[in-house]
Amino acid sequence: MPGMKLAGNIFLVGLMGAGKTTVGRTLARHTGKQFFDSDHEIEKRTGVRITTIFDIEGEQRFRERERDTIAELCAMDNIVLATGGGAILAPENRQMLRRHGTVIYLRARIDDILARTLHDKSRPLLQTGNPRARLEELFAQRDPLYREIADLIIDTSHQNVNVLIARLEQQLAEAAARPTSN
Numbered sequence: 001m002p003g004m005k006l007a008g009n010i011f012l013v014g015l016m017g018a019g020k021t022t023v024g025r026t027l028a029r030h031t032g033k034q035f036f037d038s039d040h041e042i043e044k045r046t047g048v049r050i051t052t053i054f055d056i057e058g059e060q061r062f063r064e065r066e067r068d069t070i071a072e073l074c075a076m077d078n079i080v081l082a083t084g085g086g087a088i089l090a091p092e093n094r095q096m097l098r099r100h101g102t103v104i105y106l107r108a109r110i111d112d113i114l115a116r117t118l119h120d121k122s123r124p125l126l127q128t129g130n131p132r133a134r135l136e137e138l139f140a141q142r143d144p145l146y147r148e149i150a151d152l153i154i155d156t157s158h159q160n161v162n163v164l165i166a167r168l169e170q171q172l173a174e175a176a177a178r179p180t181s182n
């Protein structure tokens with residue numbers, strides 16, 4: 001729904017391969033907001049890929065970089081932000097995202113995520129012998145956290161990206177028209 005008006009920031013959360021980057025770019029174009037991706041910002045700042053940060057510094061240091069980056073991006077206005085899949089692990093990030101914008105949880109089935117990420121080596125947490133088991137663990141741990149902060153939950157399975165975005169924009173417009181309940 002190009003031209004739709006929805007004030008403020010929109011934050012996309014969800015597992016790797018849920019479509020945050022893909023959906024976020026288009027949503028930003030349709031809403032006239034600036035698009036950011038926290039993973040890309042971290043890569044820009046460090047000058048290296050996420051996998052390299054994991055290899056050299058470890059996941060914990062990556063999470064610190066991610067926290068700093070999320071805090072800076074949350075201080076902006078009128079942006080669409082695709083967050084890293086694990087950004088919601090830190091309670092500070094969850095609080096920050098809730099406070100500073102509308103949070104959309106893109107929910108995907110494990111089978112879809114496996115298919116979408118099969119040939120992509122850029123996600124260090126999936127470079128294991130059994131990516132399905134890893135994804136099941138991540139889903140069990142994170143689904144409640146994504147839900148905890150979500151204003152909207154969108155199921156992305158069996159959805160062509162364009163249809164998905166149209167539905168998402170319709171729900172956002174409906175949510176914006178409703179009196180706030182929280």
Ligand SMILES: Nc1ncnc2c1ncn2[C@@H]1O[C@H](COP(=O)(O)OP(=O)(O)OP(=O)(O)O)[C@@H](O)[C@H]1O
Pocket residue numbers: 014015016017018019020021022023039082083084085116117123156159160161164
């Ligand atoms: N609804 C969809 N249907 C089919 N393919 C999709 C859909 N959404 C995204 N994809 C494809 O899945 C892949 C992963 O999408 P994307 O990179 O946007 O996910 P992400 O949530 O940003 O992942 P990450 O957390 O790892 O950055 C891309 O190749 C994208 O084209």
Ligand SMILES: O=C(O)C1=C[C@@H](O)[C@@H](O)[C@H](O)C1
Pocket residue numbers: 015016039050083084085086087122123124125
């Ligand atoms: O799910 C995760 O923990 C991650 C997802 C990606 O977006 C990257 O932030 C990184 O690969 C870690």
Ligand SMILES: [Mg+2]
Pocket residue numbers: 020021022037039082
């Ligand atoms: Mg992404």
